Amino acid sequence: MNRREFLAGGAALGAAAACAQTDTEREREREEQRKQLTALQEELRRAREGRMQEELRRAREERMIVGDPSPHFVPPAKPAELNLCLQLWVIPVGGDYNAKLDWLEKNGFSSVEIPSGDWLFKEADKFMAAMRGRKLKLSAACGPSDFSFADKARRDKEVDRLMPMLDVLGKMGSTGLIVCPARRRPELPFEELRASFVEDTARRLAQRAAECGTNIILEPLCRGETPFLKLVADAASMARDIGRGAKPMGDFWHMSKEETSFCGAFLSAGENLGHVHIASLRSRKIPGVDGEADNYIDGFRGLKMIGYRGAISFECGYPTKGKDANGKDIHLSEQEKVDLIIKARDLIKKQWAEA
Secondary structure, eight states: OOHHHHHHHHHHHHHHHHHHHHHHHHHHHHHHHHHHHHHHHHHHHHHHHHHHHHHHHHHHHHTSOTTOOSOOOOOOSSOOOOEEEEEGGGOSOOSSHHHHHHHHHHTTOOEEEEEOTHHHHHHHHHHHHHHTTOSOEEEEEEOOOOOOOSSHHHHHHHHHHHHHHHHHHHHHTOSEEEEOSOSSOOSSOHHHHHHHIIIIIHHHHHHHHHHHTOOEEEOOOOTTTOSSOOOHHHHHHHHHHHOTTEEEEEEHHHHHHHOSOHHHHHHHHGGGOOEEEEOOTTTOBSTTTTGGGOOOHHHHHHHHHTTOOSEEEEOOBOOOOOBOTTSOBOOOOHHHHHHHHHHHHHHHHHHHHHO
């Protein structure tokens, strides 16, 4: 190798070394940039999560989800409670009001459902005297109603008939008056019936109810009893549109004919749910009479999810023991009725615990 070749080779090695050093530095710079970018991305991610958590916290406080139309479950402020209730006429023992209410208290029932109509004006004072000093609560009042007439004067007459009942129920401390928009084929088209009910008749009743410290409670019925309001979600929507003083309710018997999910139906009502009826799911008798068919766990799960603390009231009849020689029903004895109610109570408690 001559001197010129030696110098050329040295220069090439130096240039290669310089390039290698430059590549190493560039790699270090790129690595540093990657670290900085990763740190920045992590910082942004944490910031986004922080904002989302803050938005979620605010949404929970407002009982709604901000900026997200999909359904979200918001845990109830208070856990649900099982409050068993009997309609006054379902209480299995005879005697006066004191005897009936004594039996309820001794056997684990926390509230009683009463009739509406003339009973309120004839019996309310006597009944409330029997209620005085008890831990029992007064739940809803149940009776017929119908607002489906084409003639507005007839709809107004129905409002006038129910108004005084709300005054009495408010003084009694009842949770509300159960009403149904239609119990027969309406004379009005459905859209017109809904508008009339929500914007006029029911709204006037709800406003009076709120003034009296009570509610109107909208009951969906199965299609065999009404062609109009059949779903709990529809009752909940109507109650929201009516406003203060209106609540939806659910009836396991009717729901078993119309709803695809007991749980989903109660979730659609949410915390505004005002009342619940229960019966055996095939024959509409005392819960448990229809054996394995009487499974309410899915519904109880929904009630727990919304934190329901209202009454679960037996709206049902007693089974009979067949026919006598004259073809008349053979009715249960008082003790047989008592035994049936106690079994139903225990069944509901067991399924509530399992939900």
